[in-house]
Amino acid sequence: MTTVPTARTVGFKPGERNIFFHILTACNLACRHCYINPGQHGTATLPLATVRQTLQLFARPEQQTNLILLGGEPTLHPELPAIIRAAKSMRYAVTVDTNGYLFHDLLDQVSARELDYLSFSLDGPDAAVNDPIRGDGVFAVCTENIRRAVDRGFNTSLIYTVSSLNIGHLHRMPALLAELGVRRFFIQVIGLRGNPVLNRPASGEAWQVAPEQWLAIVPEVAVAAARLGIHVIYPKVYLDIEESFQCAGVVADNFFIFPNGRVYRCPLCEDHPIHGHQLEGGRLIRREGLTEERFFPLNIPEGCVMNKLLQPDNIQYHPDHTPIHRISCCLLKQEIVPIS
Numbered sequence: 001m002t003t004v005p006t007a008r009t010v011g012f013k014p015g016e017r018n019i020f021f022h023i024l025t026a027c028n029l030a031c032r033h034c035y036i037n038p039g040q041h042g043t044a045t046l047p048l049a050t051v052r053q054t055l056q057l058f059a060r061p062e063q064q065t066n067l068i069l070l071g072g073e074p075t076l077h078p079e080l081p082a083i084i085r086a087a088k089s090m091r092y093a094v095t096v097d098t099n100g101y102l103f104h105d106l107l108d109q110v111s112a113r114e115l116d117y118l119s120f121s122l123d124g125p126d127a128a129v130n131d132p133i134r135g136d137g138v139f140a141v142c143t144e145n146i147r148r149a150v151d152r153g154f155n156t157s158l159i160y161t162v163s164s165l166n167i168g169h170l171h172r173m174p175a176l177l178a179e180l181g182v183r184r185f186f187i188q189v190i191g192l193r194g195n196p197v198l199n200r201p202a203s204g205e206a207w208q209v210a211p212e213q214w215l216a217i218v219p220e221v222a223v224a225a226a227r228l229g230i231h232v233i234y235p236k237v238y239l240d241i242e243e244s245f246q247c248a249g250v251v252a253d254n255f256f257i258f259p260n261g262r263v264y265r266c267p268l269c270e271d272h273p274i275h276g277h278q279l280e281g282g283r284l285i286r287r288e289g290l291t292e293e294r295f296f297p298l299n300i301p302e303g304c305v306m307n308k309l310l311q312p313d314n315i316q317y318h319p320d321h322t323p324i325h326r327i328s329c330c331l332l333k334q335e336i337v338p339i340s
């Protein structure tokens with residue numbers, strides 16, 4: 001009898017902290033679905049001293065704290081190796097999320113021991129799918145650098161942002177990941193912020209996929225990847241009837257930090273100046289007034305209140321106007337750990 005890998009919902013773990021730190025917003029690419037919004041997030045590249053100060057502020061050596069270094073493209077930061085080392089000395093578990101270009105010879109400047117995960121973004125199983133979304137030639141560069149990173153012993157993961165442009169090709173990813181030697185697969189759902197708010201795909205369709213399409217495809221692909229020995233994580237998105245709704249802004253410890261000092265608890269809010277905190281003079285200041293934190297406790301039948309306000313098109317209703325699905329917190333994940 002063959003055992004089928006099964007997904008479990010990863011509840012928000014008490015005490016676990018995730019710090020998503022955008023150390024700059026500059027990028028060499030211009031992805032069609034880029035969520036970075038320089039009008040809201042600034043254009044600065046943070047000096048090493050500021051990055052260190054911020055890391056120190058958020059460090060909790062006694063607690064599991066995951067640090068995800070982001071951009072823009074974080075490898076464009078000339079002092080990324082020093083930032084990684086500073087973070088490790090403060091006992092963060094460090095991941096770098098890259099578009100695959102690995103500027104400043106990152107693989108020569110940092111050893112596999114010094115980085116917990118190197119995470120690559122790719123949105124298609126071949127250039128024909130990926131490059132119209134992320135740019136000409138990107139598939140070749142990214143996959144070549146994944147191979148180099150795997151060869152050097154780095155723990156690699158891959159993020160695939162599912163949208164109407166690429167959901168039909170998701171099923172081809174597990175074989176590619178296994179061939180590349182990638183250990184972890186993050187299937188992500190596109191959020192309506194940054195470019196996707198401004199531009200629809202050329203076909204005129206919506207960016208987001210219908211619930212039935214998501215539910216028919218994503219869990220099955222996740223199982224297929226786990227069968228190949230890959231650890232898969234994907235967002236829950238639609239809550240089952242018996243599951244209770246929880247907002248990470250209330251029950252979890254996530255911080256999304258931008259170079260202009262804005263600190264959000266909810267990524268859906270990032271296009272709007274409603275951040276709950278601001279970094280000022282090396283201190284984290286709680287903001288007063290109408291901030292994201294006022295929204296988190298609101299209890300609505302649709303589940304996530306920011307989803308209802310900012311991207312309501314993914315909610316469907318019964319004829320009596322009750323929602324067919326409640327939308328989970330975008331930070332609630334499903335996980336499949338490979339059996340072998």
Ligand code: SF4
Binds near residue numbers: 029034071072073
């Ligand atoms: S690689 Fe990331 S930051 Fe750069 S354009 Fe693409 S989505 Fe935006």
Ligand code: SF4
Binds near residue numbers: 267306328330
């Ligand atoms: S996505 Fe929704 S549920 Fe999650 S933190 Fe934001 S407002 Fe709360």
